[in-house]
Amino acid sequence: MKELANFLAGAAERGQQILVLCHHNADPDAVASAIVLTEVLNRLGARAKAGVSESLSLISQNLLRAFGREIAINPPLEAGLVVLVDTSSLEHLGKLGEQLEQKAPKLVVIDHHRPVEAMKQLASFYFVQEEFASESELILQLVRKLGAEPTPEGASLLLAGIISDTAHFRFAKDQTFEAVNSLIKAGVNYRRVLEALRLPEDPSKRVAMLKAAQRVELRRIHGRLVVLSELGSFEGDAASMLVRIGADVAIVGSEEKGRIRLSGRARQEILKTLGLHLGELMEELGKQFGGSGGGHAGAASMNGEGELEEAKKYLFKALQQKLKPKE
Structure with a gap:
């Protein structure tokens, strides 16, 4: 420095x-x-x-x-x-x-x-x-x-x-x-x-959080709870909310006019025990879909081109490897 x-x-x-x-x-x-x-x-x-x-x-x-x-x-x-x-x-x-x-x-x-x-x-x-x-x-x-x-x-x-x-x-x-x-x-x-740092409560955000919870797709991967959801806004907030209510890893995405956006959050315990780094995962995903991604170990995002369903498939496949228990 x-x-x-x-x-x-x-x-x-x-x-x-x-x-x-x-x-x-x-x-x-x-x-x-x-x-x-x-x-x-x-x-x-x-x-x-x-x-x-x-x-x-x-x-x-x-x-x-x-x-x-x-x-x-x-x-x-x-x-x-x-x-x-x-x-x-x-x-x-x-x-x-x-x-x-x-x-x-x-x-x-x-x-x-x-x-x-x-x-x-x-x-x-x-x-x-x-x-x-x-x-x-x-x-x-x-x-x-x-x-x-x-x-x-x-x-x-x-x-x-x-x-x-x-x-x-x-x-x-x-x-x-x-x-x-x-x-x-x-x-x-x-x-x-x-x-x-305190904003008036936004009714549209409350509705978005409820929609994110309603649209959850839940998978168990090596005993961990991984959830994906879709939302047009507040993706990061929704991913954080899903972790707070029980997910080990939460990814919330949106797709509009061929552009996709994903935000991810993970529990600290997962990061410590398995060495998961969402920033690394989102960087990989960004490259895979012609965009960019990155962030921290427990909070990251990406932007790219393509279909959200294809991005989900890539994510689930990647998480199968990244969430394997360490021997």
Whole structure:
């Protein structure tokens, strides 16, 4: 990380124009990481701007309103240096990803998801650390390597990112709580952060969760409960819900106009005992169906082309191997 910090500090001290960019439908972890890193780089002398591809999630919009922050949507790619945060592949940037490939600015990748080989080849600087439960934790360490500290408002954003990406600490690691402790000491108003992450109950989401449960296809694979369901929205939320009510592995997918999308979740016990990595599985699936995929061991997604039924067949076959008890 020291080498990365030196590289970014050098660019900032030269007054370089930098775009810090994150994925489409950006969640609080991505948004917080982009904004805080941008603010610190500007304090060091850079001309930096934070941006997001295509859209913000509803909860991110709420967070930005609560803390009076803004982030550019689909910013122009004018900077000579682009820093991607919480973004494992260009496919997660939509059309901006295509433009990045064409313009080929100097690219830095800072991420905590499963490494993607194609991105390693594209990036001038590739820094991926899967051991971090959230991108916000990684950015906090990087900020300190840059010799800076987040402001109380910036610390609040990072805490929101951590809470969001760890599902309110369900997927937290020991170092997560060390980061949280230091952020609170930096002046975070914990209650204000929680309020910013609370959205009014969405009736359409409740209906979607019920539909996901109603459409479940259940398989027992080596004694494990694997469920697949179909839904046009809230796929990740539905997969999480299905794990909470009893599934060992839950995959929720959608198909529209020849495009398929899948989100998966798995119990922590499965990850520990069998070494299952959904990010790896979704990466394989993305390649198989002409798209991309990735994520964490217990939470991942993919986008591709084809039919959902064919993707299901591939998944069941792959899980037959991946869920085999270790000898």
